[in-house]
Amino acid sequence: MEVFSTITSPLFSEVVIVLENRDISGLLSxxxxxxxxxxxxxxxxxxxxxxxxxxxxxxxxxxxxxxEVLDSAVGKRRLNFLGSPPTIRMxxxxxxx
Numbered sequence: 624m625e626v627f628s629t630i631t632s633p634l635f636s637e638v639v640i641v642l643e644n645r646d647i648s649g650l651l652s653x654x655x656x657x658x659x660x661x662x663x664x665x666x667x668x669x670x671x672x673x674x675x676x677x678x679x680x681x682x683x684x685x686x687x688x689x690x691e692v693l694d695s696a697v698g699k700r701r702l703n704f705l706g707s708p709p710t711i712r713m714x715x716x717x718x719x720x
Contacts, residue, residue: 637670638663643716644677644685650692657701664704671702671709676716686711 638660642650650656660671673693677685693709696702702709 635667635669637672637710639672639674639712641674641676642689644675644681647675647685647688647692650689651695651699651701654701657696660702661704668706670707671705672712673709674712674714676714678717679715682713682715686713 663669673689675682675685675689689711693702693711697708
């Protein structure tokens with residue numbers, strides 16, 4: 624947290640969380656993850672971005688699953704500290720990489 628509070632750039636605006644397909648289903652069970660984000664936004668407000676790295680043919684399914692998880696997190700008020708809804712970005716991954 625101390626390192627995070629030293630960011631002075633006026634250009635800082637987002638925190639990017641990189642996820643793979645296997646990370647999606649367990650995201651809600653990590654309550655401490657959401658509490659850490661809440662504490663971080665008190666130190667320095669930011670937009671939350673999830674960068675989902677999946678194989679090309681799994682992108683749409685993975686995006687849908689992540690949206691469902693994030694909707695559930697919103698419903699459980701785990702993201703109510705954000706000024707705007709989280710963003711989902713996609714990055715293609717090739718088999719074996």
